[in-house]
Amino acid sequence: MTKKIPTYGSIGVKFSGHSEKYLVSSSRPKATTTYIVDVVKEMLMPRINIVRSGGKYTGGMHSQDNLWYNALPLFNKRGVEYDNDSRAGFKTCIRNLCKEYNVGREQIGLYASPWGAMYFRGQWHDISFDTIKELAEKGTDIIFIEKRDVVQSLGKYASKWGIALVNTHGHLSKYTEDLAELAKITGANIALLTDYDIPGILIASKLPENVPRLGIDESTLDYFKINDKEDTTMVIPYIPKVSRIDAKVFFNMVQKDKRFRDKVDTDFLHKRKIEIDAVIAKVGEKKFWKYLQKLLGEKFPNRNYLRVIEPRPDLSKHYPLIIKQAQLFVESHSKNITEDESKKIEKQLKQVKGFIEVKKKEKEILDDRLGKILDEDETLSDLAESVEAIDKEYGFGIADIEIPEEEEDDDDDEEEEEEEAGGSEK
Amino acid sequence: MSESKQARHQGVSNNNKDIFSFKASNMQFFRADGMKEATGYGEPKDWYFVAIKELLDNNIDWLRDNYRGSEHARVDGSFTISKDYSQLTCRLRNSNPENKPVKAFTLLPNILNYNMTFGSKQNEYRATRGQLGDGLKRLIGLPFILQNLGDDQSAFFKKQWDTPMYFRANGIERQVTVKVNLGASQAFNQIVESSQRLNHTDTEVEISFPIIEEVRSYVSALAIERHVRLNTIATTDISFNIKVIDEYAQAQGYKGLAVIDQEAKHPIPKNLHNSTSILIYHPVEFVNRIESVFDRENTSVYEVIRKFEEGAQMPKSEFDKLLKVGDTNKLSIAEFMKRPDYQDKMLELYNLLLNTSNRNPDKISLPFPLKDRHKHLAERIYAMYPPKYLEQNPDNIYYTIQYGTTTQIPIFNFAFEMLAIPLNIDSIREDPSNKQSEFHGLVNSSHAALGTRFDGRYFWTKKNGYAHQEEDIVGCLSQFGFVFSAYYRNSKMKIPCVFLGNLISQRVDYTEKSKAKMDASPFLPTILKAVRKLAS
Numbered sequence: 001m002t003k004k005i006p007t008y009g010s011i012g013v014k015f016s017g018h019s020e021k022y023l024v025s026s027s028r029p030k031a032t033t034t035y036i037v038d039v040v041k042e043m044l045m046p047r048i049n050i051v052r053s054g055g056k057y058t059g060g061m062h063s064q065d066n067l068w069y070n071a072l073p074l075f076n077k078r079g080v081e082y083d084n085d086s087r088a089g090f091k092t093c094i095r096n097l098c099k100e101y102n103v104g105r106e107q108i109g110l111y112a113s114p115w116g117a118m119y120f121r122g123q124w125h126d127i128s129f130d131t132i133k134e135l136a137e138k139g140t141d142i143i144f145i146e147k148r149d150v151v152q153s154l155g156k157y158a159s160k161w162g163i164a165l166v167n168t169h170g171h172l173s174k175y176t177e178d179l180a181e182l183a184k185i186t187g188a189n190i191a192l193l194t195d196y197d198i199p200g201i202l203i204a205s206k207l208p209e210n211v212p213r214l215g216i217d218e219s220t221l222d223y224f225k226i227n228d229k230e231d232t233t234m235v236i237p238y239i240p241k242v243s244r245i246d247a248k249v250f251f252n253m254v255q256k257d258k259r260f261r262d263k264v265d266t267d268f269l270h271k272r273k274i275e276i277d278a279v280i281a282k283v284g285e286k287k288f289w290k291y292l293q294k295l296l297g298e299k300f301p302n303r304n305y306l307r308v309i310e311p312r313p314d315l316s317k318h319y320p321l322i323i324k325q326a327q328l329f330v331e332s333h334s335k336n337i338t339e340d341e342s343k344k345i346e347k348q349l350k351q352v353k354g355f356i357e358v359k360k361k362e363k364e365i366l367d368d369r370l371g372k373i374l375d376e377d378e379t380l381s382d383l384a385e386s387v388e389a390i391d392k393e394y395g396f397g398i399a400d401i402e403i404p405e406e407e408e409d410d411d412d413d414e415e416e417e418e419e420e421a422g423g424s425e426k
Numbered sequence: 427m428s429e430s431k432q433a434r435h436q437g438v439s440n441n442n443k444d445i446f447s448f449k450a451s452n453m454q455f456f457r458a459d460g461m462k463e464a465t466g467y468g469e470p471k472d473w474y475f476v477a478i479k480e481l482l483d484n485n486i487d488w489l490r491d492n493y494r495g496s497e498h499a500r501v502d503g504s505f506t507i508s509k510d511y512s513q514l515t516c517r518l519r520n521s522n523p524e525n526k527p528v529k530a531f532t533l534l535p536n537i538l539n540y541n542m543t544f545g546s547k548q549n550e551y552r553a554t555r556g557q558l559g560d561g562l563k564r565l566i567g568l569p570f571i572l573q574n575l576g577d578d579q580s581a582f583f584k585k586q587w588d589t590p591m592y593f594r595a596n597g598i599e600r601q602v603t604v605k606v607n608l609g610a611s612q613a614f615n616q617i618v619e620s621s622q623r624l625n626h627t628d629t630e631v632e633i634s635f636p637i638i639e640e641v642r643s644y645v646s647a648l649a650i651e652r653h654v655r656l657n658t659i660a661t662t663d664i665s666f667n668i669k670v671i672d673e674y675a676q677a678q679g680y681k682g683l684a685v686i687d688q689e690a691k692h693p694i695p696k697n698l699h700n701s702t703s704i705l706i707y708h709p710v711e712f713v714n715r716i717e718s719v720f721d722r723e724n725t726s727v728y729e730v731i732r733k734f735e736e737g738a739q740m741p742k743s744e745f746d747k748l749l750k751v752g753d754t755n756k757l758s759i760a761e762f763m764k765r766p767d768y769q770d771k772m773l774e775l776y777n778l779l780l781n782t783s784n785r786n787p788d789k790i791s792l793p794f795p796l797k798d799r800h801k802h803l804a805e806r807i808y809a810m811y812p813p814k815y816l817e818q819n820p821d822n823i824y825y826t827i828q829y830g831t832t833t834q835i836p837i838f839n840f841a842f843e844m845l846a847i848p849l850n851i852d853s854i855r856e857d858p859s860n861k862q863s864e865f866h867g868l869v870n871s872s873h874a875a876l877g878t879r880f881d882g883r884y885f886w887t888k889k890n891g892y893a894h895q896e897e898d899i900v901g902c903l904s905q906f907g908f909v910f911s912a913y914y915r916n917s918k919m920k921i922p923c924v925f926l927g928n929l930i931s932q933r934v935d936y937t938e939k940s941k942a943k944m945d946a947s948p949f950l951p952t953i954l955k956a957v958r959k960l961a962s
Contacts (some may be wrong), residue, residue: 005920005923005961011921
């Protein structure tokens with residue numbers, strides 16, 4: 001159910017203080033017939049239908065905010081009441097619609113903001129629909145942490161041991177949940193680190209019980225001997241605007257889940273909280289990381305380092321010197337002989353009237369202009385002939401090696417086909 | 427074949443066997459105070475509606491137990507107010523094309539034994555509507571109570587009700603009349619089996635009640651029609667054709683006829699309340715379930731255990747081992763109760779079933795598919811109101827279903843569905859001052875005589891951080907902006923709607939016997955969630 005039951009106001013009835021005195025607008029407002037959700041449907045259903053019938057949406061990509069602005073003329077046309085506060089509801093409608101028809105937002109041309117990021121070996125990677133599969137293969141272990149600064153400060157220690165850290169921005173988004181699930185399937189050890197507060201426990205409770213929560217809890221505080229609940233430099237009041245969970249339900253949930261039982265003081269959490277940052281500030285990053293690593297080791301004695309270490313690395317570093325020099329010679333010579341032509345190209349590209357079709361131009365530069373110089377160069381021809389002669393004499397079989405064909409860019413091809421099918425704009 | 431599969435196949439017929447249980451009772455079925463205590467309703471006008479609900483519940487429960495998967499199950503009948511407005515005759519008939527034996531009717535002497543409760547659904551928790559046994563006795567006792575109302579404290583011999591109650595099943599008609607001697611605390615049933623065979627195999631119950639002077643303005647054809655509609659509104663797996671005939675009105679030249687004609691929208695679900703889980707039972711209830719079996723000599727321990735989900739899934743050998751017998755299916759309950767280790771073994775049995783139970787059970791299986799549910803319910807609600815009283819556009823039907831489960835024993839699943847249809851917007855615009863919302867509450871699709879408002883302590887925190895408390899669902903709906911008052915409203919409030927709330931639960935604890943008033947406490951958070959969902 002996505003529509004709202006109308007109010008008196010929205011059907012044009014205004015009461016003036018007393019319910020017996022009322023004013024009815026001359027015409028029934030259109031808002032009662034068309035809602036934001038109807039416009040969302042109008043805009044997205046054609047895309048959803050393409051995906052659901054097995055096709056691929058190939059139209060333009062928009063952010064949700066972009067779509068909102070595209071929707072405004074339709075709101076006016078259909079008489080939908082809205083203001084800027086309606087934008088959140090608009091996005092909820094998009095989410096619900098995607099959920100209802102089981103399609104990803106990216107599948108129907110909507111970028112969702114990357115709600116989560118992974119830190120692995122010194123680099124940040126946004127978690128999105130397109131990256132989940134690739135990121136799920138990183139790290140022997142993946143620790144999901146609700147704070148970005150905590151990920152940043154522990155990242156360098158984690159990277160040393162091939163462990164990836166994911167910043168969840170609080171509650172796990174759908175993509176982060178998908179990442180956790182896929183990583184687990186592909187052999188990563190998954191764990192979670194959240195603040196010692198009710199939301200932190202609730203975040204953990206959304207993941208299966210076999211996903212360990214590394215802290216913060218009473219065991220963390222006991223381990224570091226910082227269990228002074230009156231220490232105001234660490235313990236801060238917890239005053240939610242809206243109560244997250246009924247006290248009894250929370251207590252029962254904690255008792256039921258072995259990750260929380262005996263480690264979480266529910267009475268304490270109803271009024272106070274301890275953030276991860278506070279503990280790190282007390283004990284230091286290094287000590288805190290060692291504690292996490294110790295826990296991870298206990299929870300998961302084994303790990304798959306093939307996820308981090310490549311057993312067949314690039315060996316070019318150890319090629320004989322003359323081979324490496326030969327390679328460098330070819331690169332340097334090629335650059336020298338094409339330099340004049342490259343300068344001409346540079347000058348031409350700098351001042352272009354109108355537009356150039358990039359891919360075609362690139363091909364022309366590489367094959368017809370610079371490549372042609374290399375093909376006709378005598379030094380390179382001599383070098384090649386000499387190597388061929390050595391190969392022939394010593395029977396190395398260099399000439400027998402097949403050069404793999406370069407892969408074509410799929411997207412560009414599709415674009416070309418589309419253009420051909422739909423007619424050129426030229 | 428695996429042991430568990432064998433166990434499933436062993437005694438399949440036993441599993442289908444109804445096990446009748448009993449408990450001591452008395453003559454309260456013939457006293458007004460007994461009726462008040464049993465129904466929770468103090469006014470005689472409401473007892474008629476308790477009776478109508480009981481009759482419908484029995485028909486629907488029987489069809490659901492015996493015709494799972496059937497698309498053609500139906501209930502036909504009539505409620506007739508006599509020409510002189512002195513008698514209400516209720517006749518309800520359910521289909522039985524396969525002539526399945528209706529055991530309850532052959533066991534009438536037991537079922538109508540006023541000294542004990544005897545029924546196949548006693549001590550068993552399933553998402554059923556009624557409870558065969560006491561209900562029938564209350565029905566047969568009601569005419570006597572009504573006839574002697576205000577006079578049941580003094581005289582020993584009262585006016586007797588001579589019109590028989592008819593039980594027709596499997597081609598046989600049985601007529602039951604009861605002679606009551608309150609002074610001697612005796613009631614004698616006269617059960618006569620007709621020698622003439624019926625020309626149908628349907629099951630039919632017919633009973634007449636005197637319409638006493640003080641209830642005439644309440645027990646009207648209109649009120650009966652509304653009550654029958656509400657009792658069938660959410661039952662979409664059975665077809666109904668029930669006539670409400672007002673011969674008194676007809677004699678005055680009015681039409682005097684209303685027909686509740688509702689086609690089934692889908693078959694009776696095949697997996698409907700097959701068995702119950704041990705998790706729904708407190709230990710003492712488990713003991714009751716076994717000890718209250720009526721025929722203890724001829725009912726084996728295994729037959730009762732198999733009625734539990736966990737018992738049906740475990741190999742019988744587990745029970746043989748625990749009870750140290752060769753075949754639990756040959757150990758009668760009577761024999762078991764005589765054993766010196768009886769109490770210890772009962773506890774072990776309970777624990778064994780409990781340990782194998784699934785503490786995170788699936789959602790409750792609903793007696794209806796969710797597809798188009800809102801349309802099916804709306805169609806029937808429209809029939810209750812004058813044309814154009816409600817918004818007719820399907821886009822203006824608001825429906826939600828929320829699921830819940832209890833976390834401590836008794837652990838059981840439930841769901842709460844809620845439907846809202848706004849009143850016609852044009853009619854509100856014409857005169858917005860006097861229209862207000864209505865709420866109809868059902869429990870397992872059954873409507874109590876005065877409905878239910880799911881009373882309890884609803885507690886929530888508002889967006890501004892203030893806590894709020896309400897005592898029933900109507901209070902909650904009002905707090906969420908729906909108009910239930912004829913006096914106060916403002917432009918920000920939601921336009922009046924007709925609401926239907928239906929709780930579907932494996933276990934409902936009632937605060938009195940007729941299932942009119944319930945303890946709604948386990949369901950309150952889920953009900954509140956549904957209200958929020960509709961209001962947001």
